[in-house]
Amino acid sequence: MKPRAYLDYNATTPLRDAARAAMVAAMDVAGNPSSVHAEGRAAKALVEKARAQVATAFGADGADVIFVSSATEAAALAMAGRSLAASEVEHDAVFSHAGAVLATDGQGRITVDDPAASAVQLANSETGVIQDLLQGLAVCDATQGFGKIPVAFNWIGCQMALISAHKLGGPKGIGALVVKRGTDIAAQLTGGGQEMGRRAGTENVIGIAGFGAAAEDAMRDLDAGVWDRVRALRDAFEARVMDEADDLVIAGKDAKRLPNTSNLISAGWKGETQVMQMDLHGFAVSAGSACSSGKVRESRVLKAMGFDGPQAAGALRVSLGPETSEDEIMRFADVWLAQRKKHRARAA
Structure with a gap:
């Protein structure tokens, strides 16, 4: 395991x-x-x-x-x-x-x-x-x-x-x-x-x-440039998931961002559901700010950016750190993409 x-x-x-x-x-x-x-x-x-x-x-x-x-x-x-x-x-x-x-x-x-x-x-x-x-x-x-x-x-x-x-x-x-x-x-x-x-x-x-x-x-x-390495991992992860999930939206992708943060928006796939599924597969991620993650609500941040209700409710935040390895983030990408595919098949 x-x-x-x-x-x-x-x-x-x-x-x-x-x-x-x-x-x-x-x-x-x-x-x-x-x-x-x-x-x-x-x-x-x-x-x-x-x-x-x-x-x-x-x-x-x-x-x-x-x-x-x-x-x-x-x-x-x-x-x-x-x-x-x-x-x-x-x-x-x-x-x-x-x-x-x-x-x-x-x-x-x-x-x-x-x-x-x-x-x-x-x-x-x-x-x-x-x-x-x-x-x-x-x-x-x-x-x-x-x-x-x-x-x-x-x-x-x-x-x-x-x-x-x-x-x-x-x-x-x-x-x-x-x-x-x-x-x-x-x-x-x-x-x-x-x-x-x-x-x-x-x-x-x-x-x-x-x-x-x-x-x-x-x-x-x-x-020492530790966060430059984190940025490279984050960018490789985003390229991987966007290559397969062609309708995926990454919030703020065209703005300057922290080197470690990806907010993945999949309308119709609730963020809290994604968090639970990823947790069962061994990954700790979040549906938003930890201070409000216990509350089932759409992200005020994403709604302020113009995302509609289903989009704001379908967000998953992935945030890396200096200890994150390439194997970890790419394993996460594989599992997340597989779960996303299953969700879309059930919803079809």
Whole structure:
């Protein structure tokens, strides 16, 4: 029996060895980072080391890195008290706070009239579509792009950015809001002075240490061209399935995309059905964003791009990572094509 193949990197990523080692070491540091004794100072040192690692990896020298529990919390913190426009292709964590709605074209590209009053993603979690870097954004959701493509907070020139550890090989349950120094933020968790007074509560030292190590390691991979190899595998996979499935649509195919993401649209073959069938054959894939995958609904992202109901309901997201092998992705292509053929035969 073939081993299972994990093809859902946009949902979460396997923990990097460097992150695991940093977390294990942090478990032996007993102090509270807010304590002034030696043990507290040792814990504080781990937090500040990770803050510097994340800032350097994200090109955010001179900015404030505020550790929070997730990119979702970072979005809530960034957008609280602000009326910001966002598009329907944004993650729910951002779109749920939006005021006005920005226009989106058929390739998932967003039109922004007033960057200073807008929250815009760097890359879409479902389609992988990359937005042009807009100077002066109020908020940039860099969660999916950070670690996969070259990006720096100081290039974007935004006021705030959202990032998350588990999207680049770090632990789940830790993220950060990166803030241009001098930007006013209304703290949502109060009761202590942690994180520069922006987010009260004892810091998750173990998670923070893992985040810092993962961010540093992810930049080494990016510099080494690891994601170029992933892109080549993704492109070969798409060529393989499109060669046999002549009516297959790949969402955002003509736009700039993350190197690892394919969103396959087969109208009439429900995405959740595909996910279950692929799971039974040993492949982990997704019908959309992991944060909403437990809900049976059509993709808001795809509908905003102009896909109709049956198309939006028939989407399957395949997202590769550095550990993905050619054998895994081509075995997936063979199985998916075979199941698609069976589905079409039954539906005929």
